[in-house]
Amino acid sequence: MSGTEVTVRVPAKVNVQLAVGAARADGFHDLANVFLAVGLYDEITVTPADELRVTCAGPDAHQVPLDTTNLAARAALALAERHGIEPRVHIHIDKDIPVAGGMAGGSADGAGALLACDALWSLGSSEAELLAICAELGSDVPFSLLGGAALGVGRGERLTPLDVGGTFHWVFAVADGGLSTPAVYAEFDRLTSGTDVPPPTADPALLTALRTGDPTALAPTLTNDLQPAALSLRPSLATTLTTGTSAGALAALVSGSGPTTAFLTKDEESAATVADALLTSGNCRTARVTSSPAAGARVVSDSVAETR
Numbered sequence: 001m002s003g004t005e006v007t008v009r010v011p012a013k014v015n016v017q018l019a020v021g022a023a024r025a026d027g028f029h030d031l032a033n034v035f036l037a038v039g040l041y042d043e044i045t046v047t048p049a050d051e052l053r054v055t056c057a058g059p060d061a062h063q064v065p066l067d068t069t070n071l072a073a074r075a076a077l078a079l080a081e082r083h084g085i086e087p088r089v090h091i092h093i094d095k096d097i098p099v100a101g102g103m104a105g106g107s108a109d110g111a112g113a114l115l116a117c118d119a120l121w122s123l124g125s126s127e128a129e130l131l132a133i134c135a136e137l138g139s140d141v142p143f144s145l146l147g148g149a150a151l152g153v154g155r156g157e158r159l160t161p162l163d164v165g166g167t168f169h170w171v172f173a174v175a176d177g178g179l180s181t182p183a184v185y186a187e188f189d190r191l192t193s194g195t196d197v198p199p200p201t202a203d204p205a206l207l208t209a210l211r212t213g214d215p216t217a218l219a220p221t222l223t224n225d226l227q228p229a230a231l232s233l234r235p236s237l238a239t240t241l242t243t244g245t246s247a248g249a250l251a252a253l254v255s256g257s258g259p260t261t262a263f264l265t266k267d268e269e270s271a272a273t274v275a276d277a278l279l280t281s282g283n284c285r286t287a288r289v290t291s292s293p294a295a296g297a298r299v300v301s302d303s304v305a306e307t308r
């Protein structure tokens, strides 16, 4: 089997609406989570090995755990266990998605490793079977597999695909250091304690704007209920948001649990202007220009299929 390898490409996400309900008995929060996949990608390559091993390359690689807490390793273990096989695989992650940035980078690697191992081991799992494993791995993982746009309810793992009628242009300002997702949800609980948190619902105006593909209609509908919590934990993000809107972004918001901030622009040219302003301001580590929607996890090279 030497020389056998499968590579899967998986996109990052931004939450164009993140409506958060009160904490549930299990500690999770019910969500109305409108995911949009964006064109920043991790690539996961799997090859046969004597035992499970994870390596990672990329600018943030030193922040990625290489043990069995890595979501890619957990995905391989879960799939192998389900099929009663040994997870003898080397998983290599080419990481371009910011780590702990609120863009579901770890989830992308989980979904990617699952799809890649399924192909490497010739298991032929259905999408429904893979989605069920994804949901066990984490709330964002099913969306990383699906891509495009989707409404996530429950913890965010129960997905309904959404139509997107055009290309949206974005700038992502990557902050120094990450934010812990559980810490941001805990801060949400602290900030909302004693208040009546309404049940989360998707905004019909936002769903219509996505369907029509009109950025000027989408901009005023963007909301993130975790934004006050992220700003409370990282007050400097407020300046980053203002820098982007002053430079012409149609809207600015914290991406998911942050600290990456997302800027919707009217076109590619405006995105370049906003990215320049963010970089010049020194209010972020780097600024990434990209567009959406992006396809979900996809096999981009498969030497197993070629030899079948």
Ligand SMILES: C[C@](O)(CO)[C@H](O)COP(=O)(O)OP(=O)(O)OC[C@H]1O[C@@H](n2ccc(N)nc2=O)[C@H](O)[C@@H]1O
Pocket: 015, 018, 027, 028, 029, 030, 031, 033, 102, 104, 107, 137, 138, 139, 140, 141, 154, 155, 156, 181, 182, 185, 256, 257
């Ligand atoms: C902020 C988002 O990225 C928005 O898409 C997600 O809600 C987070 O998804 P995720 O990172 O896949 O989160 P998980 O790995 O499932 O959960 C990590 C932790 O986040 C909190 N969490 C997550 C999802 C959710 N609906 N409610 C929560 O309270 C819980 O403290 C949980 O222990």
Ligand SMILES: Nc1ncnc2c1ncn2[C@@H]1O[C@H](COP(=O)(O)OP(=O)(O)OP(=O)(O)O)[C@@H](O)[C@H]1O
Pocket: 063, 064, 065, 069, 070, 071, 072, 093, 098, 099, 100, 101, 102, 103, 104, 105, 106, 107, 109, 110, 140, 178, 179, 181, 256, 257, 258
């Ligand atoms: N493959 C992975 N890549 C990055 N981080 C991982 C991975 N597996 C586990 N982790 C751990 O998960 C933590 C969160 O990383 P991740 O990049 O997924 O955050 P995030 O993008 O904020 O997640 P989300 O948007 O889903 O809340 C990291 O600090 C790291 O300890």
